[in-house]
Amino acid sequence: MKKLSRYDHTQPGAIDPAQCNGCGVCMLSCPVWHQHRTKALTYCGRNRAAIGGADEDDLAPSAAACILCGSCEPLCPMGIRTQQSTLALRRNLARRGLLPNPRVARDRKKPERAAASRLIIPGASLRDNGRIISAVLRVLGGEAKLHADDGSDLLLSLEAGGEVSDAQIQEYLAPLEGVPELIVADGLMFNLLYSALPSPKSMLPLGPALLRDPNVRAGIKSTDFYMIETRAYNAHRHAFVELYSRLRRETGCTTNLDLQRVATPTGASCMQHREGLKTIISIEEQVKWLLEGRRPARIVVEHPDDLEAFSRYTKLPVVHLAEVAKP
Ligand code: SF4
Ligand code: SF4
Incomplete structure (x- = not known):
């Protein structure tokens, strides 16, 4: 089993966040920046503050505001893994009781070997x-x-x-x-x-x-707005960007990718929302941002949490990708 280097920026090969040049590009796609225009609450803000000598305690509000959508990560010209860096900061803060008490996994059943191809x-x-x-x-x-x-x-x-x-x-x-x-x-x-x-x-x-199935691809229409799950996509954009470009070309649908091909989230999957914790991100605002200037006839989502988000804040039909398959 490999070492879990993605979640620890001190591991060999990871880019040290101290190499951040302060360009601020990562803020452009950040929902926190979009909704609040407060640099201190963005990855750029908290990382530059840490480089400047801020105590970790001072960074707690910023770490708590982040919804870990990963939209900042593909934009960083230095290749800093912003998501793992924020997770590492959260770990340090939670250890000292400076974040809402996390639910620690305990008493897990002995897992059985999974038998399936x-x-x-x-x-x-x-x-x-x-x-x-x-x-x-x-x-x-x-x-x-x-x-x-x-x-x-x-x-x-x-x-x-x-x-x-x-x-x-x-x-x-x-x-x-x-x-x-x-x-x-x-x-x-x-x-x-x-x-x-x-x-x-x-x-x-x-x-x-699901998109490997031609019947699924055939079910997507030019009038659809297609909502990509952001956390996996943004962390592996290089692997998936062509797949979604092809989907847009073939079907004519619009997606939640911006011009730089970064995926914008609704925020519905974040821990704060799912666990009913305090959050400064309004899902309604995210939905408005996503649909700004667009007039889709239907929303197609990859993540079930986004079904609820679009159903609540639009009057459009919302379906999961698996449901669009043509028989
Ligand atoms: S992970 Fe998302 S919410 Fe957090 S700093 Fe990056 S873009 Fe902003
Ligand atoms: S994009 Fe990268 S280098 Fe620029 S401010 Fe953000 S983290 Fe720093």
């Missing part, structure tokens, strides 16, 4: 949505199975800055070793597994996995 790791949102699970299983075929342990407790703890040891994560991952194909619905989970599995090439986020 194609295993779907659903995350909490997909796990709770029987309608979408049925649609996903219909598209992915009879050999696809849902993994019983979605790992959402580990993810929640990680996102909140809780202590999730390498041993805990490796215990979660052990039964997955040897599964030929993993399909991961939650972007943060995808990023975690990508860092830790010996063969991440056999793994796809749910959206790209």
Whole structure:
């Protein structure tokens, strides 16, 4: 099992955030900047403050404001892994009780070895949505199975800055070793597994996995607004940008990618929203930003949390990608 370097910027090969040149480019796509215009609450603001000598305590409001959408990461000309850097800061702050008390994973059942040639790791949102699970299983075929342990407790703890040891994560991952194909619905989970599995090439986020089916691609219309799951996409933009460019060319749909091909989030998947914690990000504002200047007839989403966000704040029909497949 690899070391979990993606979540620790002190690991060899990671870019030291101290190399930040303060250009501020990463702020351009940040929902916190878009909604509040407060530099101190952005990655640029807190990182430059840390470089300038600010105490970590002073950075707690900024670390708590971030929704870990990853939209800042692909823009950084220095290649700084902003998402992992913020997670590392949250870990330090949570250890000292300076962030809302994270739920630490405890008493996990001994995981059983997963037996499937194609295993779907659903995350909490997909796990709770029987309608979408049925649609996903219909598209992915009879050999696809849902993994019983979605790992959402580990993810929640990680996102909140809780202590999730390498041993805990490796215990979660052990039964997955040897599964030929993993399909991961939650972007943060995808990023975690990508860092830790010996063969991440056999793994796809749910959206790209569904888009391999021509019937799914045929179901997308030129009048659709297509909502990409941001956390996996932004962390692996180089791997997926061409897939979505082709989708736009072939179908004529619009997407949540900006001109720099960075994915903008609704914010509905963040821990603060899911756990009912205080957040300065308004999902309604995000939805308005995403649809500004566009007049789609329908919204197609990859992540179940975005279904709820668009359903609540628009009058448009909203469907999951798995549901658009033409028979
Ligand atoms: S991860 Fe998202 S919310 Fe956090 S600083 Fe980056 S762009 Fe802003
Ligand atoms: S884009 Fe990168 S180098 Fe520029 S301010 Fe942000 S973190 Fe620093």
